[in-house]
Amino acid sequence: MMLEGKVAIVTGAGGGIGREIALAMALAGAKVVVNDIGASLTGEGATSATPGQQTVAIIEQRGGTAVANTDSVAEWPAAQRIVQTAMDSFGRVDIVVNNAGILRDQIFHKMSPEEWLAVVNVHLNGAFFVSRAAAEHYRRQGSGAYVHMTSTSGLIGNFGQANYSAAKLGVAALSKSIALDMQRFGVRSNCIAPFAWSRMTSSIPAETPEQKARVARLQQMTPDKNAPLAVFLASDAAKDVTGQIFAARHNELFLFSQPRPIRSVHKEGGWTPESVAEIALPAFRAQFQPLDRSGDVFSWDPV
Template identity: 65%
Template sequence: MVANMTGKVALVTGAGRGVGRGIALEMAAAGAAVVVNDLGSSLKGDDGADTSPAQQVVDEIVQAGGRAVANGDSVASYEGAHEMVRAAIDNFGRIDAVVNNAGNLRDTLFHKMEEDDFDAVIAVHLKGSFNVSRAAASFFKEQGSGAYVHMTSTSGLVGNFGQANYSAAKLGVAGLSKSIALDMARFGVRSNAVAPFAWTRMVDSIPATTPEQIKRIEGLKKLVPEKIAPFVVALCSDAGAKVSGQIFGVRNNEIYLFSQPRPIRTAHTSDGWTPDSVAERVFPMFEKDFYPLHRSGDVFTWDPV
């Protein structure tokens, strides 16, 4: 087995259901001991914790002959993030991979979005990814190795309707991943972001009222969450040792490498710009290269395979 995780320890957040569950099971199948973290809350993340989803995944792993422990701490808590990393150290003696998968949704149109809707999503997706990554960083640095995988989204990379909070968080996650890759490369630590396409509780919450929306939802139902796991495990294994600072997408049997922002046009003047010269020269010069207001579904229009 090339992408082997034998002897390694992985922490997977939001691993009680959906994509996270698939990753935890695949990690264990590849030989890793797994800390299965899940708060067990609703999609909004505002109700009481229930660790039973995490424990159910642990039971599946143990019954298959693997090693795993459940953890119910919140990624939104800096102390909680340290507790889940400590669970890996206390139970298995080390930590080798962190998969930041935990998420919540508070979808609403921007002009109707409340501060709490924004803060709650940023706290889980972006701050949560920082919290857990930072908690593991000292161990990764000391041992001279480690792998991060952070879940981003085409809602942030491309755009989506009614998801200003989620889009901002997920594009922030891509930036966080790149910064970690740059800062920790000298310690043998790598960091990548993955945009998963999968039918999960979160996707199931998307409203569908028009025929077009209903058709899109039916297409999304074909996206199997377990299909994300093999790529994530490969990234975390030694086979992914030379892969860092990248943004990928996984959509059933398709794997994407996303572009990253770089300059595509320049305008220069020896006299310096004025508002009028910008309006007269720069806007017309750049206009043909402006990106349209695409949503994710406008870009990924073909049926998943």
């Protein structure tokens, strides 16, 4: 019971990865606020309390304790209500899992401002809003854990996801900033880049043989494979782990590097555009990063 006595908020917990994390945290002893607005994959159209209520029902059937919440993470007052639900229901909050997300994929030169803002608002602003709403409680009690869902689409790259990629790389930077700012209060912040076949990945094209092969690999990676890492990062067993980026891929776990200088050149008297081209460019070129996508880097079959 690694989370015995703790209270967790899991956003986007009406299905997929979020539901599996909520279930696993409840089994590990946590009381859980199951947040989900019950919207479509794009975040458009009618909303429903049913997905979140179904997750709560499963938790209760297994002997756990949970309450549902249908507020949107993308609005500051609503995010405050999500955290207040934990306080009103269970008297405290110890864990925030920022998992809620939508997709509006579009090739960059066709992406509309609305498509950009909708995705950034949920993923990046939502992660900030819910985390910020919990921060004062964490500070007062001298403890707390954040687990944010980032993505290899942001960490590495992908086609047609400028909005999603930018938001997810922003989440990684947000997590590091939280880790730095709140370490003195006993608060930890880490990221997971999850691999799973879920509603969030069901829109991946599967037309060419290469695309079909990639989807087949993803379908082997069930959402529950991400839950053990999330439970660990939320637990006291990870009390010394903060500011890190992990990934869970079927039965594999990864620790990601973070950007650091890899090559430097110096020129007495400074640089001109011409000397940059003549001296710096040849020195740097061997260390240039390729235009990889997530599927290029993680190209082997899951084991």
